[in-house]
Amino acid sequence: MTLQGLAQILASGLLMGLIYALIAAGLSLIFGLMDVVNFAHGEFLMLAMYATFGIVVATALDPVLAAPLVVGAMFVLGAFVYFAVIRHAMRAKANIGMVQVFATFGLGITIRGLAQHVFTPDYRSIQTSFLAGRTLDLGGVFLPLPQLFGGLLSCLSFVALYFIIRRTDFGRALEATREDAGAVALVGIDKNRVFALGWGLGAALVGIAGSVMAIFYYIHPDVGTPFALIAYVTVALGGFGSIFGALAAGLLVGIVEAISATILSPSMKAVGIYLIYLVVVFMRPRGLFGNL
Amino acid sequence: MIMNRREIIVGGASAAALLGATGVRAQQPSEVVIGAVYQMSGASAQVGVDAQHAFDTALDVINNSYDLDLPLAKNAGLAGLNGAKVRVVIADHQGDPQKGRAEAERLITREKVAALIGSYQSAVAVTISQTAERYQVPFLSADNSSPSLNRQGLKFYFRPGAHDEMFSKAMFDFFDALKQKSRKIETLALFHEDTIFGTDSANAQQKLADERGYKIVTNIKYRANSPSLTAEVQQLKSVDADVLMPSSYTTDGILLVKTMGELGYRPKAMVAQDAGFSEKALYDAVGDKIEGVISRASFSLDLAAKRPSVAKINEMYKSRSGKDLNDLTSREFMGLLVLADGIDRAKSTDGEKIREALAATDIPGERTIMPWKRVKFGPDGQNLDADPVLLQWVGGKFVTIFPASAAIAEAKWPMNA
Incomplete structure (x- = not known):
């Protein structure tokens, strides 16, 4: 393989990895906050893509400009899902973990079914972005602008997350609620409010990913499933609840996927990812950056 | 679509009442039920929805009177x-495939269907055909193209359309014809998904390439519904074969074309094994990027010039679905007609009698909406006279370019000069 080919594979893997990390970040945030794995995460991604598509079709806005609206809507959706579903699932007296798993799993299937009914199972795609189809050519290494833009947004999101968690009252409340949800009530923090904001933030993060992906990917009621699978392994690989673990693991997954598709065979590319995960489980079961 | 089905049920019921009133012999069924097994949810659900419209159109033709040949x-x-x-x-x-087996069994035992039709994915057709065989109920494979299906040694399996070896043979006949006109075609790149459809298609192409002296420079088997195809396209780009030959369903097909664009890869020519490359959704999404792509097909709207019923059936289908008939829906429509014709001649809903009638089928090509010579099944249930055509995507529509007997225009070759 030429040096140029190698550079292309690494660059593509890195860009895809940033997207994977962004999708996983929301999942990891919610898990870290309240030990709930959101099995409707892929459906959140799908809804964000449809929302972007809908806004673009209805208003002829560029999807890049539609993104803030989508992210806002996803924030509201996330908070709503917490109040409408998760809060009730958490009231279970026994097997609380299982109840949460099935509640989010059922939610995911419901959303997907409704999406198929409302949006039809036809494939959609956005043609009109000023980024669409444009590519940066760095001496034979091609970097598609939509993915570059996605990578940049992903980096910015992680920087913003860092500040939110480390520097704001909300971040401190988040950390404190994660430590001991019972004790925070004593200092006047409403745990429901923190959880709802956490779900909103988690959904907003996947909303960012969805609004960028809508530019370069096809849109379909089932589109979230393969991405959600990768997000689960990314979260587990990076360490449950560690947001920056998700970033590192997302990049790792993107690069390992690209390399194993090239060296082994494209049909084996998922094998590389799960192999690494198994090695990590063997060496460090809490994940690379897990501290739980 | 629910309305349509309801209308049919109501229609069936009123017909039953009518027959009862006129004192028809009691043992004659007033209604024949056929089970259709398709993907109605998940990644290829649109295929199932379209198939339903195709069947509704066929039922309209069967259950009502039309002046069509x-x-x-x-x-x-x-x-x-x-x-x-x-x-x-x-x-x-x-x-x-496992749900396909369960649904086929349920249709046979609970719904008491006289025959089955299906199923788009060849992998699912394997389990359906085996279940049908076990219960001695005919299975008509309307739109499956894997050649291994008719080689299972089944007696109740029938396929009026071509399989991928026949389709691939048409592609290589086309290459040979181009070579005789001294066009350069030496190297091929195969790109196929990893279920039975993609692997069978690639095996057939590999075999034909070896026999006829074409060099396969890369043979990429990729995971269906991949989140990214960058590494795969990178490999295709680095070998830059004379012809890129994808066997992909719609999702992967769209992603393939988008990724090719992003990585600056313009294949010299593309000859696709149908599936995603016969779907409107793919051309809506990325059609402008692959002007001149060629796909094998069993159907083309410009056949209307040679088969008068094509235009009328297309109109009837379009009023239901909002789309033109395509390669899949035309075969689904015709498949149900062939199956119902067998049941009609069997004069019975008994599985063995229908099987015998289907085995004796002989419908001339002019009485179909397909480019086929005729419908006549071999002992393995395969119709060997299902001539495929090659279509080229030019200026936003498909034009038949091969074989010469069906061609409307000369092929533009290579697509990216």
Whole structure:
């Protein structure tokens, strides 16, 4: 393989990895906050893509400009899902973990079914972005602008997350609620409010990913499933609840996927990812950056 | 679409009442039920939805009277069964062979279907055909193209359309014809998904390439529904073969074309194994990027020039679905007609009798909406006279370019000079 080919594979893997990390970040945030794995995460991604598509079709806005609206809507959706579903699932007296798993799993299937009914199972795609189809050519290494833009947004999101968690009252409340949800009530923090904001933030993060992906990917009621699978392994690989673990693991997954598709065979590319995960489980079961 | 089905059920019921009133022999069924097993949810659900419209169109032709030169069009219902109406029950296999087996079994035992039709994905057709065989109920494979299906040694399996070896043979005949016109075609790149459809297609192409002296420079088997195809396209780009030959369903096809654009890869020519490359959704999404792509097909709208019923059936289908008939929906429509014709001639809903009638099928090509010479099944249930065509995507529509007998225009070759 030429040096140029190698550079292309690494660059593509890195860009895809940033997207994977962004999708996983929301999942990891919610898990870290309240030990709930959101099995409707892929459906959140799908809804964000449809929302972007809908806004673009209805208003002829560029999807890049539609993104803030989508992210806002996803924030509201996330908070709503917490109040409408998760809060009730958490009231279970026994097997609380299982109840949460099935509640989010059922939610995911419901959303997907409704999406198929409302949006039809036809494939959609956005043609009109000023980024669409444009590519940066760095001496034979091609970097598609939509993915570059996605990578940049992903980096910015992680920087913003860092500040939110480390520097704001909300971040401190988040950390404190994660430590001991019972004790925070004593200092006047409403745990429901923190959880709802956490779900909103988690959904907003996947909303960012969805609004960028809508530019370069096809849109379909089932589109979230393969991405959600990768997000689960990314979260587990990076360490449950560690947001920056998700970033590192997302990049790792993107690069390992690209390399194993090239060296082994494209049909084996998922094998590389799960192999690494198994090695990590063997060496460090809490994940690379897990501290739980 | 629910309305349509309801209308059919109501139609069937009123026909039953009518027959009861006129004192028809009691043992004659007033309604014949056929089970259709398709993916109605999940990644390829649109195929199932479109298939349902195709079946509704076929039922309209069968159950009502039309002046069309097609089997069962003239009189309403099945004459062989005293005008019994045909009804289709749809089951969802979700793209999963095991669910396909379960649904086929349920249709046979609970819904008492006289025959089965299906199923788009060849992998699911394997389990459906085996279940049908076990219960001695005919399975008509309307739109599956894997050649291994008719080689399972099944007696109740029938396929009026071509399989991928026949389709691939047409592609290589086309290459040979181009070579005789001294066009350069030496190297091929195969790009196929990893289920039975993609692997069978690639095996057939590999075999034909070896026999006819074409060099396969890369043979990429990729995971279906991949989140990214960058590494795969990178490999295709680095070998830059004379012809890129994808065997992909719609999702992967869209992603392939988008990724090719992003990585600056313009294949010299593309000859696709149908599936995603016959779907409107793919051309809506990325058609402008692959002007000149060639796909094998069993159907083309410009056939209307040679088969008068094509235009009328297309109009009937379009009023239901909002789309033109395509390679899949045309075969689904025709498949149900062939199956119902068998039941009509069997004069019975007994599995073995229908099987015998289907085995004796002989419908001339002019009485179909397909480019086929005729419908006549071999002992393995395969129609060997299902001539495929090659279509080229030019200026936003498909034009038949091969074989010469069906061609409307000369092929533009290579697509990216």
